[in-house]
Amino acid sequence: VPDLARAAPPAAMPLEQPKKPVGGAYGIFLAKHRPELTKAAEGQKASAVTKLAGERWKKLSAAEKEPYEKQYLAAKAKYETDLKAFLDAGGEKRKGARALASEKRKAKEQGGRGKRRRGAKDPNRPKKPAGGAYGVFLNKNRKDLQKECPGSSITGVAKLASAKWKALSAAQKKPYEEEFAKLQAAYKEAMKTYKPPEGDAGGDEEDDGDDGEEGE
């Protein structure tokens, strides 16, 4: 119904909390002169803009500062009335950008991007031997493999390793298999005495089963 759209007052827009004027008269001065200050500080650090602003502000006489102070007071008054209207309209005063960023970061540290975080793992936890005998082979020969294909990416090294691994006879692979068996036994032994740090999801080891994630 077009009538509804036409009748909708601007107030129907999502409520937005008014921004608090900050920095006092200096804040007004800074905002007003930012374009020219940015130009003047072109090619310099971003911080040069505010540094320049500070220098210019100090040079101003009281009379020159007065209009900025008046503007600040006016903006402050407007903010207060706007905030009151915002709150009266059911708006909720939210936290500042930094507080929000801090909260976001904390949440991220706990959860990451939906996937588990590498760095969040317990560094003392015994490493599970992976890749079987091939994993041992890869570890032992990595340096040589890298030398053989200098400048090649990790993937290039992996390809070469794969080719070499396939070329090995069963007898040649045997020592690597034995080494892997040893590592596996050592890992099991280490896990017997290993205790995950407190608060680590009740000590289940990384939801090995499939109860977890169900993110969808």
Add this chain to the structure above:
DNA sequence: TGGTCAGGTCAGGGTATGAT
């Protein structure tokens, strides 16, 4: 599916800079 390896890439967040 997740584990090994390490280098490259990329996104996001922090910092600096001033005054209030």
Add this chain to the structure above:
DNA sequence: ATCATACCCTGACCTGACCA
């Protein structure tokens, strides 16, 4: 905390192979 923004740093992810 707030304004703007370039720069720097950190951390997650990807790549390839293979195996439990």
